[in-house]
Amino acid sequence: MQSPAHYLKSAESWLDSKGKGAWIATMILAFIFIWPIGLAILFYMIWSNRMSCNKSRSHRGWGRDRFAPTGNHAFDAYREETLKRLEEEQEAFQGFLDRLRQAKDKTEFDQFMDQRRSRPADNGPEPQAG
Structure with missing residues (x-):
């Protein structure tokens, strides 16, 4: 007689x-039919990454290092x-993006300063009508 674990492993493989x-x-x-089992299967699927959309990573090869030597030098x-x-x-590329962000920030700041300089000088608070 085989253990329940064997049947579960067979079902998983199938x-x-x-x-x-x-x-x-x-x-x-x-x-x-049996909601607690459905919930258990859902948790197992999430835990084992079977719900993942990443097709390149197999859940069977978890223990292996992705960049382990292949033996072919x-x-x-x-x-x-x-x-x-x-x-x-x-x-x-990251350096390029950083320089691009800095240039954009400088352009926006220069634009702000130009707008600020082009406004008429503020002569104090304006009198309130009333």
Whole structure:
């Protein structure tokens, strides 16, 4: 006789093979017939990231480092070089955006100061009519 954990693992594997739609359908049916199980499935789907829209990250490979060496030295060197280049480009772009924001801030401040200078001089409070 197999343990309940084995059956749950088998069900999980089967649902994974069918995709996100199978998980959602199972959750809905569980809510209809036995709502606490539906709630448990919902929490499990959220906890295990099965509701995520990120298709590139598989929930099965959690324990592995995304950038762990592959064993192919040429590919690993290429990947490191590409990542380094992308980081440098990101830093350069961030610097560009910072300079753009500073230029915009300076332009807005200069415009404010020009408007302020072009106003007639304030000769004190205006007399109130009354």
